[in-house]
Ligand SMILES: Nc1nc2c(c(=O)[nH]1)N[C@H]1C(S)=C(S)[C@@H](COP(=O)(O)O)O[C@H]1N2
């Protein structure tokens with residue numbers, strides 16, 4: 001994580017082709033045209049790093065037209081020295097590179113029954129990239145956080161009115177907060193490079209927050225304003241959206257979505273793929289978790305009665321997904337079979353068979369099943 005150059009040294013995989021120019025996303029699924037919401041067709045997954053022009057795009061408002069020369073990041077609120085940083089100043093500060101998987105909290109929503117509200121993502125509102133930028137902790141230290149401060153609020157330059165329920169109170173910006181304890185972790189960056197290239201406009205150019213281990217909504221794109229606050233932030237994007245029910249104190253309490261849940265996804269075979277009978281087939285996918293590491297992936301070909309270990313293909317790197325494979329020999333008789341994958345992390349967390357309705361239409365990590373046709 002401290003290494004500025006090679007955060008995934010064990011894989012030997014190249015970052016893939018250079019990002020294409022704006023708006024060129026070969027083969028991504030359009031979930032919504034305006035604002036731009038694009039999904040990676042997960043069966044096309046190849047490498048541990050997803051190239052920039054193959055990385056899912058999740059945006060709530062039109063992409064703001066920002067220029068590096070006029071962009072500024074302001075840091076204010078409960079700080080000793082409110083300050084404003086230009087793009088050149090940001091780029092001149094000591095930088096680190098972190099590999100991190102971003103998953104949209106609504107990824108997998110297409111599998112929920114009854115039909116869920118919101119964009120119906122299948123498997124691919126997730127990606128893994130390297131992010132280069134300035135640790136947020138360094139910027140907060142420069143500004144001097146006042147005693148009694150609790151959170152940092154992050155505002156994006158994008159804005160608009162949410163017309164569907166729950167409606168926004170007029171025009172708002174995309175904004176989220178982090179508790180100071182997470183904001184000060186060394187992996188949390190104000191990033192300006194993605195896979196070694198300048199952030200594409202769709203992914204937050206000139207700079208975005210990257211919050212490894214948390215669902216994607218925390219990683220505010222087109223970052224323009226930081227406000228240190230002494231009271232918990234209750235803005236639209238962590239109350240009316242991206243919040244779920246927690247029952248820790250008896251009464252259900254609405255709390256913001258935060259850390260990612262452990263999850264394995266099968267890239268291949270794809271749903272309803274035809275697999276030759278009786279011949280070894282390479283089942284392949286990725287697995288990730290939140291503030292921990294994936295320690296194992298298991299596969300079941302018998303409706304979850306028995307599980308066999310898959311092979312992890314790369315070393316554990318904090319916050320980055322791991323690729324895995326499992327050589328499956330389907331029966332010699334033709335028929336339909338269902339493959340299931342489940343991951344476990346270092347904290348012993350694994351995946352449930354069903355979606356917990358308290359999570360509403362977020363944090364979907366129930367064990368996924370892929371039905372194939374053996375013939
Ligand atoms: N400013 C801003 N930041 C944002 C969003 C947004 O709409 N506006 N979407 C969030 C959500 S919900 C996700 S999942 C991630 C997606 O990041 P990506 O588009 O780079 O994949 O960005 C987050 N940051």
Ligand SMILES: [Mo]
Nearest residue numbers: 104105216217
């Ligand atoms: Mo998201």
